[in-house]
Amino acid sequence: MVTLPIDTVLPALSESLRTRQNAVLVAAPGAGKTTRVPLALLDEPWLLGKKIVMLEPRRLAARSAAAYMARQLGESVGETVGYRVRMDARVGPKTRIEVITEGVLTRMLQDDPALEEVGIVIFDEFHERNLHGDLGLALCLQSQGLLREELRILVMSATLEAGAVAKLLGEAPILISEGRSFPVETRYLSRRAEGRIEQLVARTIKAALAQEEGDLLVFLPGTGEIRRVEASLREMGLGAGVRVAPLHGSLLREEQDAAIAPSAAGERKVVLATSIAETSLTVEGVRVVIDSGLMRVPRFSPRTGMSHLQTIAVSRASADQRRGRAGRVAPGICYRLWAEQEDARLAAQSTPEIYEADLAPLALELAVWGVRDPAELDWLDTPPRAAFAQARELLVQLGALEADGALTAHGKRLAAIGLHPRLAQMMLAGERLQLGGLACELAALLSERDALSEPSADLRLRVEALRAGQVDRRIIAEANRWKRTLSLAPDVREEVDCSGLLLAFAFPDRIAQRRGNGRYLLRNGRGAAFAQEQPLAFHSYLVAAELDDRGTDSRIFLAAPVEEGQIIEHFGEQIEVERLVEWDRSSKAVRARKRERLGAMLLKEVPLASPSAEETLDALLSGIAEEGLDLLPWTKASRQLQQRIAFLHHHRADWPDVSHKALIETLPDWLAPHLYGMKSREELQRLQMVTLLEAMLSWEQRQELERAAPTHLTVPSGSRILIDYADVEAPVLAVRLQELFGLRETPHIAGGKVALTLHLLSPAHRPVQVTRDLASFWQHAYFEVKKDLKGRYPKHYWPDDPHSALPTHRAKPRGK
Incomplete structure (x- = not known):
């Protein structure tokens, strides 16, 4: 068996796992951890009669690792070493090492929370922070803590912040293998790439085939780009002996195996791969890596409840993993299709999938496990609350969970399907x-x-x-x-x-x-x-x-x-029927309708034949509150009455507040009893606003109203002049100057407490003076005003002594 760098660490790893339940292994790409570690642990005494389960993030890597380990034992896959991935499994009664992927570990835990047949669970390439990996580790830790203290957990990675993981595993020991790789020359673009990446990739492949030796591994973000690059290469013509091999998760197993197999004699291979080829996988014969610098990842929006694929720049860790593929068997070349100054801006690590993914599957698995709140488990990164809440809402809508998060029988059936x-x-x-x-x-x-x-x-x-x-x-x-x-x-x-x-x-x-x-x-x-x-x-x-x-x-x-x-x-029980009785601004009337809604969608709307009197009244009051009191039939008399009451309220708190704001807020008290049977602005015109306002006063207040806030004031000329109460602090009496001759003091109202503001008018009813001190006006300002008025109105009576002069509403008093 060929010696690999990981071999020097295996004794220490075995010793750690004999005395501790958990460990963290950091091993550089190419060290051999994926295929050497499980085989090295097979004969450990604590594993007697138990299996090794190793979680791989990718199906192709799981099958490849199982096949390699089986060959090392001189066996076929499915004997001592087997695998279980989605849609494919090769395990047998003698299988002691199972390489599994995706949700297989979760299903194993749900079926047997104690993992009675398992001695150790290995999480390989944990730096990828796959959602299933994070969930599997959280569940394994709880199983270990509550059910199986002797269960071992080993976390392995090439690029991992080991300290945080070791802390999560109870301050587990960290073992490091530096690995072995050949030097890789890195080449950058001279300036930032522009245009479609596929054309740049195709040109770089053509040039690399002409200048370098060995097979090429090309990293592209997705299958669409792979197809387009493949088409461009066909148009360019790569010559005899060059085989283009796509490599992505959607291919059949045979097509994936062909892409990673060694090239035939005299043949060169160009592998067009997604990030599936980054880790735990050796593509035989590769000497040149061409990295587009892009990857495609799922993104979930809690705001909308929708997921979509997004193309983003690779992280520093991913870029280094990709470059390392060129130095596995010999010195190599890595073409990075971005400028060197862009390289420093790459993120150190990829964002854990738990922050970006649709968490509905995770929420359902937790419910099956018996956990309603993710905080009950130990996570490297706890699921985001907003995304988890969104997932719970969806599961409730699907009938998988009760409103409180409890699992339903239907939810259990959904989870079992996988x-x-x-x-x-x-x-x-x-x-x-x-x-x-x-x-x-x-x-x-x-x-x-x-x-x-x-x-x-x-x-x-x-x-x-x-x-x-x-x-x-x-x-x-x-x-x-x-x-x-x-x-x-x-x-x-x-x-x-x-x-x-x-x-x-x-x-x-x-x-x-x-x-x-x-x-x-x-x-x-x-x-x-x-x-x-x-x-x-x-x-x-x-x-x-x-x-x-x-x-x-x-x-x-x-x-x-x-x-x-x-x-x-099929969704009838979810359709909401609304009785909608509301104010319609366009028709200025209450409109009654019956609506059938499915969420935000209006399926049907018909007139509502007989809304109740209460519904109509509420809608009418809402319309008045929305549009304002101008909907009501105000007259000059009712407006003045409102202002008189407001004036008295301003000076005496025991009087009712009839301001616009207060009347709107108290519509149900003073107006509602008079609205039954009405439903439109036209019908509102039957209201008598003076009567409604007077009804707000006590008997005593009605008696006092005329004394304290009269509608008119009789002036010396005998005229009854309307008092304007628009300004509650200073009511106004607008009167011609000549009609006040003989009046020595300013008139007062409110029991003599408030002086009227006098707007003194010319014979043409134009203002000439404003005062609240009539005596002072007669004594000081009158004579200047008189000169002006006498010049403009010479036929009118302008006496020298306004105190003794006869008041008049004519040009001159009778007999003058």
Whole structure:
């Protein structure tokens, strides 16, 4: 057996695990930790009769590691060493090392919380911070603490902040292996890349094949970019003896194995890979790495409840992992397709998936485990509260949880299926409606990347392509596997037009109602729209299976139509019936309607024949409060009465407050009893506002009102002049100067407490002086005013002594 760097650390690791339950192993890429550690622990005494379970973040790496360890033992996979990944398992009765992935560990823990048959759980490549890895570690720690003190936990990684993990594991020992790699020359672009990355990648591949030796490993963000680079290379022509091999998670196992296998004699290989090839995987013969510097990750928005894939720059740790692939077997070259000055701005580590992912699966698993609050477990990073709350809301809507977070029997069934809760819900609904085959096909299509690279968003076209064998064989195989789970024949094919109905069970919050111009209103209140013209946009209702959360209207990528009748039939118990009796501003009247709503969507609205008197009254009062008291039939007399009462309230607190604000706030007290039978502004005109205001006064106050705040004042000329109470602090008497001759003092009201503000007017009723001290005016200002008025009104009477002069409302007193 070839010596590997990890071999020097294995004795210390074995010794640590004999005396401690937990350990952390940091080993550089190429050290051999993935394949050497499990084999080295097989004969440990504490493992007697127990299994080793190793969690790998990626399926391809899990199968590859199991195959390599089996070869080291001279056996086939499925004997001492086996694996279990999604849709594929090779284990047997003698298997003692199981390499597992994704949710397999979670299922094992849910079935046997104590992991009675397991001696140690190894978390490999933990730096990737996979959601299932974080969940699995939290559950294993609780199992170890409560049920299996002797259970061992080993966390391994090439690039990991080991201190935090060791602390989480109870101050576990940290062992470090430096690894062994050959020097790798790193080359950067001279300036920042512009344009589509695929063309730059294709040109760099062409140049590297001409200048360097060995096979090429090219990192791209996703399958779309892989397809486009592959097409560009075909157009360029790479010459004889060069094989282009895609490598991503959607390929069949045989295609993945072919990509990582050594090249044939005289052949060179160009592997176009996603981040699947970053860790725990040796692509034989690679001497050159070309790194696009990009990766595609899922992002979940608690604000909208939607997930989408986002292309981001790789972290420093990922970039170094990728570069290391070129130095596994010999000196190599790494082309980084970004400028060197950009390199310093890379994040140190990738963001843990627990911060960015849809937490609905995690929330359901925790509920099955018996945990309602994630804080009950020990996490390296606790699930964000907002995202977890959003996940709980969805699970309640799916019927998987009670409102308090308790697991329902239906939720237990959803969790047992092993799909995302949305898709599991769809599978069970399909089984119940005898649409199980279609549900399985939809689940397979939605579990993988888009099966068709065409602009149509119609999911029904994907189902038809699947049935015609025109999609990836992996998707077809998964659909058939789910059909077998439901005991259905692979060739069962239900009506494709029922796709929208089944999607509605998976995405009840994304049932959408047409608003026109390709725009829709989702049940959850968000807007959605097609990015370009689509035949689907003419359907009144559809279900959006995939959309983003950008902008005012999310872009719809995948959807299928659903009929209104299907919505009513299958979601009728969730439809809310509203009796809507409200004020209509346009008609200035109470409008009564009955509405049927599913979330934010208005399904039906009809007039409400007989709203109750109380409903009508409440709506009428709301309308008055909203639009203001001008809806009421105010007259000059009623306005003056309001102002007189307000004046007295200002000076005496025992008088009622009749300000606009106070009247609005007390509408039910003073106005409501007079509104029964009314429902419009027109009918409000029958009200007598003077009577309503007087009703707010006691008998004594009504008697006092005329004395303390009279409507008019009789002046010396005999005229009754209206008093203006608009200013509660200073009521105004506007009167012609000549009518006050003979009056020595300013008139007072409110029992003599408040002097009127006199607006002294010219014969033409124009203001000439404002005063609250008439005596002073006569003594000082009158003579200047007299000169001016005499000049302008020479025919009028302007005496020298206003005190003894006769008042008049004419030009001159009679007899003058």
